[in-house]
Amino acid sequence: MSYEEKGVWVYLVVSAGVYIxxxxxxxxxxxxxxxxxVAYVVPFLVSLGVSIVAAIIGRIVVEIAKPSDDYSSDARDRQINRFGEARASWFVIGGSLLALALTMLEQPYFWIANAIYLGFVLSAVVGSIIKLVAYRRGIDPSW
Structure with missing residues (x-):
């Protein structure tokens, strides 16, 4: 398993786990x-901070447990990353559009903030899954 693929696994677990x-x-x-x-701002900010710290620590722990032979990204890693991000970005757009609609409907800030957060989390989770599938099955070279 490549260094980048290990990072995708960590990102998936941390993103989903912290959001849950x-x-x-x-x-x-x-x-x-x-x-x-609900007073959501502090838990919201704490979850963002925990995500960052957990991703860093998770990456370090994974590398200590099973060190990679090479820490550089190759062309395949970059192509898989672009492939996954291009498909997952639609969830960020969807969350933003939902937040915009909620704003226009003058809904509480709670729903607006959480629509955006859900969009980011769905993007992270779906993007990670797409990348992991691409690492296992490959992607169409015409992409």
Whole structure:
């Protein structure tokens, strides 16, 4: 497994795991009440910080456990990265459009912020899955 592929695995696990934890905290704070009334800003910012730190630590731990032979990206790594990012970027666009619609409908900030966050998380998760499939099966060279 290449250095870049290991990084994609870490990114997938961290992105999904931290978001699931964030949602659990928010639902726990709501305690049956309206979600829009939850104090979401601190958990939101903490989840972003934890994602960054966990990705760095995860990458280090993976390299200690199973060191890579080469730490440079080759043409295949770059092509797979472009392929995955091009397809996953639609989720960021979708989250942004949803946030724009929520803003125009004058919905609470909670829903607007979480629409954007969900778009980023879906982009990260779907992009990672696409990249991992491409690492295993390859991609059409005509792309």
């Amino acid at each position: 934890a964030y949602v659990a905290v928010i639902i726990g704070q709501a305690a049956g009440g309206p979600l829009a009334d």
